[in-house]
Amino acid sequence: MNETMKMIKTSRLKRKRRFIxxxxxxxxxxxxxxxxxLMLGNTIYPVQDVIKVLLGEQVKGASFAVNTIRFPRMVAGLFAGFAFGVGGYIFQTMLRNPLANPNVIGITTxxxxxxxxxxxxxxxxxxxVSIAAVIGGLATAIFIYLLAKGTSFSIGxxxxxGIGIQAMLTAFINYLMLIGNTHDIPAAMRxxxxxxxxAKLTNxxxxxxxxxxxxxxxxxxxKRLEMLELGEQAATSLGVNTNETRVILIITSVLMIALATAATGPIAFISFLAGPIAKKLVGVGFSGLIPAGLIGVILVLAADLIGQFAFETRYPVxxxxxxxxxxxxxxLLIRINRKGDL
Structure with a gap:
C-alpha cells in the first residue's frame, strides 16, 4: 500500500512539474x-526605446508608432487570443468533442x-457593429443550446x-455581401x-x-468542468449541478468569444486549435484552461507577425x-468519421 501511494504521489508530482x-x-x-x-514594423525600434515609450517618455518616432499603432494591436491580439483559446477549450471539454468549438457550431458566425x-x-x-456582434453571438449560443436541450441534453x-445554424448564417452573410453597396463590401471583408x-485601445x-x-x-x-468531461451521470453522481454549471460556463465563455469577435473579427481556428495543443503540452491531471488561453495568444500573435513580415504582401491574421x-x-473530420463518434 505504501509503495502504491508513493507511486501515485511521484506520478502526480511529475505531472505537476510538467504543468508548471x-x-x-x-x-x-x-x-x-x-x-x-512592439518592436517590429516599418521601422524596428530597440528594446530600450520601447521600454522608454511604455514608461511614458517621449522618443522621436517611436512614441507615435508604439502608442498609436503597435501597442493597441498587441493588446487586441493578446486578449482576443486568450478569449478565443479559453472559449474553445471550455466548449471542447464540456461537450467532450473537439468539433464542439465556437467556430464550428456557429457562435462566431x-x-x-x-x-x-x-x-x-x-x-x-x-x-x-461591436454591440451587434456581441448580441448576435450570445443569441446564437442560447438558440443552439435551447434546440439541443429538448427533453434531455445531447452533445451530438x-x-x-450548430453546424446547421452556421451554414444558414454563412448563407445569410453571403447574401448580404451580394446585395451590399460596393463601398461597404471591403469593410465587411476586412x-x-x-x-x-x-485596433484602437478605447474599443x-x-x-x-x-x-x-x-x-x-x-x-x-x-473542477466542475473536468467532471462534466466524465459524462452527465458521472458528474451528477459527484455532486455537480450539470445544468447550472453548463449554463454558467456557456454564458461566460460565449461573452468572451463574442467580445473578442467584436474587437478583431472572427479569427479562424484559434478556438479550435488552442485546447488540443494545450492538452498535449501540459498533459492530464490539471486544468488546461489557462494554457489554452496562452496557446491562443501565441497563435494569434505569431500568425500576425507572419502575416505582416513573412510575405511580400501583408495578410490579416x-x-x-x-x-x-x-x-x-x-x-479531425476524417478521424471522427472512421471512429463513428459523431
Missing part, C-alpha cells in the same frame, strides 16, 4: 511575442452575421444543430477575415474588462490561422 514548466514556457513565449509586436448586417444594411458605426444534437489592423476596454472578470469565474468552475487550421479540421 509548460505553462511557464507558454507565458514566456507570449511575452516575447508581445515584445516583438452569429457574431459575424450581426456585424455584417450592421455594416452593409445599417451603415452603422464601429461601436454599434448540439453539434449537428472584418470577416479577422484582423488586428486598426478594447470592454474585451479587457470581460476577460479579467470571466477568467476567475471560469477558473472557479474548472485570420488568413494565416485559416491556412494553419484548415488541414487539422480535415484530419
Amino acid at each position: 514548466l509548460m505553462t511557464s514556457l507558454m507565458a514566456i513565449i507570449s511575452l516575447v511575442l508581445c515584445g516583438l509586436m 452569429g457574431s459575424s452575421a450581426a456585424a455584417v448586417f450592421c455594416i452593409i444594411v445599417l451603415n452603422a458605426s464601429n461601436i454599434v 444534437r448540439l453539434i449537428l444543430i 472584418w470577416l477575415s479577422g484582423s488586428l489592423n486598426g 478594447l476596454y470592454p474585451l479587457i474588462l470581460v476577460v479579467c472578470i470571466c477568467t476567475p469565474i471560469l477558473m472557479y468552475f474548472a 485570420g488568413v494565416i490561422t485559416g491556412i494553419i487550421g484548415a488541414p487539422y479540421l480535415i484530419y
Whole structure:
C-alpha cells in the first residue's frame, strides 16, 4: 500500500512539474511575442526605446508608432487570443468533442452575421457593429443550446444543430455581401477575415474588462468542468449541478468569444486549435484552461507577425490561422468519421 501511494504521489508530482514548466514556457513565449509586436514594423525600434515609450517618455518616432499603432494591436491580439483559446477549450471539454468549438457550431458566425448586417444594411458605426456582434453571438449560443436541450441534453444534437445554424448564417452573410453597396463590401471583408489592423485601445476596454472578470469565474468552475468531461451521470453522481454549471460556463465563455469577435473579427481556428495543443503540452491531471488561453495568444500573435513580415504582401491574421487550421479540421473530420463518434 505504501509503495502504491508513493507511486501515485511521484506520478502526480511529475505531472505537476510538467504543468508548471509548460505553462511557464507558454507565458514566456507570449511575452516575447508581445515584445516583438512592439518592436517590429516599418521601422524596428530597440528594446530600450520601447521600454522608454511604455514608461511614458517621449522618443522621436517611436512614441507615435508604439502608442498609436503597435501597442493597441498587441493588446487586441493578446486578449482576443486568450478569449478565443479559453472559449474553445471550455466548449471542447464540456461537450467532450473537439468539433464542439465556437467556430464550428456557429457562435462566431452569429457574431459575424450581426456585424455584417450592421455594416452593409445599417451603415452603422464601429461601436454599434461591436454591440451587434456581441448580441448576435450570445443569441446564437442560447438558440443552439435551447434546440439541443429538448427533453434531455445531447452533445451530438448540439453539434449537428450548430453546424446547421452556421451554414444558414454563412448563407445569410453571403447574401448580404451580394446585395451590399460596393463601398461597404471591403469593410465587411476586412472584418470577416479577422484582423488586428486598426485596433484602437478605447474599443478594447470592454474585451479587457470581460476577460479579467470571466477568467476567475471560469477558473472557479474548472473542477466542475473536468467532471462534466466524465459524462452527465458521472458528474451528477459527484455532486455537480450539470445544468447550472453548463449554463454558467456557456454564458461566460460565449461573452468572451463574442467580445473578442467584436474587437478583431472572427479569427479562424484559434478556438479550435488552442485546447488540443494545450492538452498535449501540459498533459492530464490539471486544468488546461489557462494554457489554452496562452496557446491562443501565441497563435494569434505569431500568425500576425507572419502575416505582416513573412510575405511580400501583408495578410490579416485570420488568413494565416485559416491556412494553419484548415488541414487539422480535415484530419479531425476524417478521424471522427472512421471512429463513428459523431
